[in-house]
Amino acid sequence: MTRIAVVEGDGIGHEVIPVAQKVLAVLHPEYEYFPVEVGYGRWEQTGCPCADRDIAELKTADAVLFGAVTTPPMKDYQSVILRIRKALDLYANLRPVKGDGFDIMIVRENTEGLYSGIEEIGPDRATTLRVVTRAGTERIVRAAIRLAQQRQGKLTIGHKANVLKSDVFFRDICMAEAKKAGVSYNEKFIDALGLDVLQHPQAYDVIVTTNIFGDILSDVASYLVGGLGLVPSANIGDRYALFEPVHGSAPDIAGKNRANPIAALRSAAMLVSHLGDPDGAVRIESAIQQVLASGTRTRDLGGSAGTREFGDAVLRVLGTQG
Numbered sequence: 001m002t003r004i005a006v007v008e009g010d011g012i013g014h015e016v017i018p019v020a021q022k023v024l025a026v027l028h029p030e031y032e033y034f035p036v037e038v039g040y041g042r043w044e045q046t047g048c049p050c051a052d053r054d055i056a057e058l059k060t061a062d063a064v065l066f067g068a069v070t071t072p073p074m075k076d077y078q079s080v081i082l083r084i085r086k087a088l089d090l091y092a093n094l095r096p097v098k099g100d101g102f103d104i105m106i107v108r109e110n111t112e113g114l115y116s117g118i119e120e121i122g123p124d125r126a127t128t129l130r131v132v133t134r135a136g137t138e139r140i141v142r143a144a145i146r147l148a149q150q151r152q153g154k155l156t157i158g159h160k161a162n163v164l165k166s167d168v169f170f171r172d173i174c175m176a177e178a179k180k181a182g183v184s185y186n187e188k189f190i191d192a193l194g195l196d197v198l199q200h201p202q203a204y205d206v207i208v209t210t211n212i213f214g215d216i217l218s219d220v221a222s223y224l225v226g227g228l229g230l231v232p233s234a235n236i237g238d239r240y241a242l243f244e245p246v247h248g249s250a251p252d253i254a255g256k257n258r259a260n261p262i263a264a265l266r267s268a269a270m271l272v273s274h275l276g277d278p279d280g281a282v283r284i285e286s287a288i289q290q291v292l293a294s295g296t297r298t299r300d301l302g303g304s305a306g307t308r309e310f311g312d313a314v315l316r317v318l319g320t321q322g
């Protein structure tokens with residue numbers, strides 16, 4: 001049986017994930033769904049945001065549907081999502097940004113770079129080690145190349161090699177792999193790329209970049225489609241896969257039925273596609289489009305629908321699709 005671990009996490013995760021789970025249950029009632037509770041809320045109650053047994057449970061699932069977790073900026077608090085990405089070796093973070101006339105896939109390295117976790121705070125100096133390995137770069141660029149080959153065949157390498165030696169290393173490996181695979185590629189400094197993606201989104205197909213640059217670039221690119229409430233992501237490794245919105249726990253709107261569930265719904269669409277049901281993904285997306293076209297929108301898109309109302313409208317459309 002296909003087993004899905006459902007992690008609401010914190011904040012609006014408690015609102016958008018139930019919407020996505022209901023839609024999944026309509027498309028795949030035969031899946032088994034089981035909750036795993038991790039995050040800041042869990043830390044507040046128990047002093048532990050994510051235990052070894054939670055990681056072990058996640059590893060028993062065929063896929064994880066994940067909301068978002070709050071990571072307080074405290075010296076000794078370890079980010080739960082970073083821990084999960086590392087523990088499950090989810091090295092490729094795929095963040096599609098798709099709209100009228102453009103279809104971009106941001107491929108973010110997800111396990112090293114500036115999120116290496118190797119850091120210290122001293123009385124007068126704090127350091128974080130930016131780690132770029134050959135193995136880590138080869139596997140992320142190969143994943144990006146495979147995607148480019150299935151799409152428009154264009155690869156853009158985002159880096160800051162003019163300043164960072166670790167990015168000279170990253171860029172050179174990416175270029176060598178692209179050449180070897182015969183994929184057409186270009187390279188751009190990440191800061192210029194941030195602006196160019198907004199000005200000429202149609203010029204991009206697959207963008208591969210290091211961890212923090214991909215994190216920032218995808219938030220920036222979400223502007224093209226209406227903001228963070230709309231952009232999903234897949235975290236893929238060789239064995240495990242986790243699907244989550246690009247957005248965080250949004251404490252400013254949490255508990256108010258105001259969060260846009262589209263990013264979570266699209267993450268669910270990526271999940272079913274990953275598990276071999278691309279038609280299910282198309283059904284979710286066309287239901288979203290139909291609800292938007294009917295004028296039902298959440299507040300971030302200028303409407304007045306709540307999270308639940310939007311989700312119910314999507315469920316109604318899926319129901320009428322038979």
Ligand code: NAD
Pocket residue numbers: 012016067068069070071072081228229230244246247248249250251252253258259260261263300
């Ligand atoms: P955020 O993405 O939570 O929110 C940024 C802004 O976008 C807020 O104004 C929020 O209201 C809005 N927004 C986000 N999602 C929305 C949605 N679905 N509908 C409507 N509006 C939405 O980012 P932040 O405020 O920088 O971070 C809040 C917390 O989330 C922090 O603790 C951060 O560490 C965490 N975070 C977690 C993840 C993750 O779990 N993968 C990712 C990013 C941030």
